[in-house]
Amino acid sequence: MLHVQSLDQAKFLLLNIIKKGTFLSERVHVSRCGGRVLAEDVVSSEDLPVFDRSAVDGFAVVSSDTFGASAAQPSLLFSKGEVKMGERAAVSLSAGECAVVWTGGELPHGADAMVMLEAAQSLPGGLIAVETSAAPGGHVVFRGDDVRAGDVLLPAGKRLSARDIGLLAALGVTGVLVAAQPRVGILSTGDELIDCKKTPIGGQIRDVNGAMLLSACKEAGADAQFCGIVPDEEAALLAAMREAGKDCDLLLVSGGSSAGAKDAVSRCLGKLGSVLFHGLALKPGKPTLAGQTEDTLVIGLPGHPAAAYLVFHALVRPLLAAMAGAALTQRTAQATLTQVAPSNHGREELLPVRLREGYAEPVALKSGLILPLTRADGYIRIPRDTEGLEKGAQVEVILF
């Protein structure tokens, strides 16, 4: 009845659908595009720096004038004055001449090196005693040393760091074409669920997944909206999914996605569009399902918060990255397992662990609990049909 997929099969299937889609981009001011994803290559239109400049406060010199100079035997040069910051070097130097240039100032024509202020003495009559031998090019940054016009500096798909933003500012790129943030709608379904601001009565419980998935989507760079709690009832769910999916690239529905009698998400999805798979060979995460309507990808996540979060991390985050045209940024750590992880059969397992000084300690995820998940730092993927992992095994931890 369920079309069960492995996690990797499911990811491959969904990423292929996303690749065929067309997503939007927008031009954003450089000061606001931190963490956004570049939608086009950034190609330099100019050399940086645009002029030969000094890297120190000191004297621009013709280096050959200073060869062999020392404190005991300084080279005496005639100062032609100062290059003012932010202005063209008005002077040019010939042999025997020098000029004051501050850090970042332009090197005068004819000069090929800088001597730091502290390696020179001012003498009467505009004479400067240079007490060191300047290497050609010493303390100078030449035109184009940093960037050459026409170079591809940042590739499309790069998530912009503060350093990238510095580079864009240096190039004068103030309007940056970035991928639109994927638009995500989030629904929680279950007759027992109430808004977290209410006090449960009877068998009610507060909705956890709505707030948690909203925050997780935002962490992943999405423009996410929580669209409410829906009873586990087909007509209501169908209306809610239709409405919530209207302006979304991705709709997440948690709860009601197993094959139990009351589970309506799959049936609704069949009516709104098509079911791509129903069920993952994954522990936890078995009741995960996916489908699509005309414009929207729909993922049904397990109702248990820990399972919902793990499937979000392992399956949905890569989809959100792909929707922005970005590679997924996934940090990992190598660690030693502190206890045996029992064998599993037929299902890959995502085992949450706590990291302590190079050791990975499994965190027991009893069904439906939320506290243990907040104590975990990441998880280990244990392939299906393995004999389990020994205590002391070297494992790769996928970090949250």
Next chain:
Amino acid sequence: MLHVQSLDQAKFLLLNIIKKGTFLSERVHVSRCGGRVLAEDVVSSEDLPVFDRSAVDGFAVVSSDTFGASAAQPSLLFSKGEVKMGERAAVSLSAGECAVVWTGGELPHGADAMVMLEAAQSLPGGLIAVETSAAPGGHVVFRGDDVRAGDVLLPAGKRLSARDIGLLAALGVTGVLVAAQPRVGILSTGDELIDCKKTPIGGQIRDVNGAMLLSACKEAGADAQFCGIVPDEEAALLAAMREAGKDCDLLLVSGGSSAGAKDAVSRCLGKLGSVLFHGLALKPGKPTLAGQTEDTLVIGLPGHPAAAYLVFHALVRPLLAAMAGAALTQRTAQATLTQVAPSNHGREELLPVRLREGYAEPVALKSGLILPLTRADGYIRIPRDTEGLEKGAQVEVILF
């Protein structure tokens, strides 16, 4: 003339000043507090779950009724109907009885285990054939299994993840007391600097540090404002620093902070308050200075973008974390150095590196360049007065 400090001395000095300060907090809706820092311990006011609940879709049973049951020899139980989701269990069970309970539903009084739907058959006359032996407590989450009233669940100073937000929602904590974001003002100083939207003429260059530091502060969770470009001239800088510092916990001024003739930041700081140190025994980063006015900590950063960024990362980020009462989150990676790092004398060195499959490749940071910094993934701290690092040395990389 300069009161030179090591990086660690400077950090210690400034963190001590911050500890004496008092910073604000605010109550924020749980759906908006991802990435914010808790300003108080979160203590549970209730047990979670608040009732014994089923972890599966199935039949609540008295486990002893099922001992020894199998497909060949099922236990026959009488069904007392269904516990509706979100409602109290209206029935209670005695020996020989069972009731349908869905995942998350309340266990009826008298029941102590669940049998999954697929391990039972419905027979005529309300009889249920249970084909498995249920362990006491099997597939049940008991009241308080997750959280006990009075437990400290999240400590003050914790930066809230999506998983923490799930826990807060489960507890009904909708208004979360979080530390106010540190308010940071950013000034760029230098006669040669122009706004990055302009085209340089003469010896002008576009301001890089303003946009870069603004983005870096936001990445670090601060509420940061760029306050403009100021000429390297004392009266203008004094007025700008006074104005920009008014509503800030921290004022960053980049450029103009070395001891050169034109460097006015230190003199202005002396007039507005006091200089704490001038100069770091750090490469790059020597011209860094710090001081304070009545309400504001002031850090003068080097003008060179790469130096400004490295000092921001190594010194300013820890201060921003401390201002929110949080521990600094610092990721590191172990790697093998691909080439020798020459010895340094008298100054600690921050060596930017690129990481490639476990190898750390030093990135040359010629003075004032910005592109190499965007290619680095982090940096190595090389202690002062060492003989340098050999090719093949195992190093710890502090990740950006």
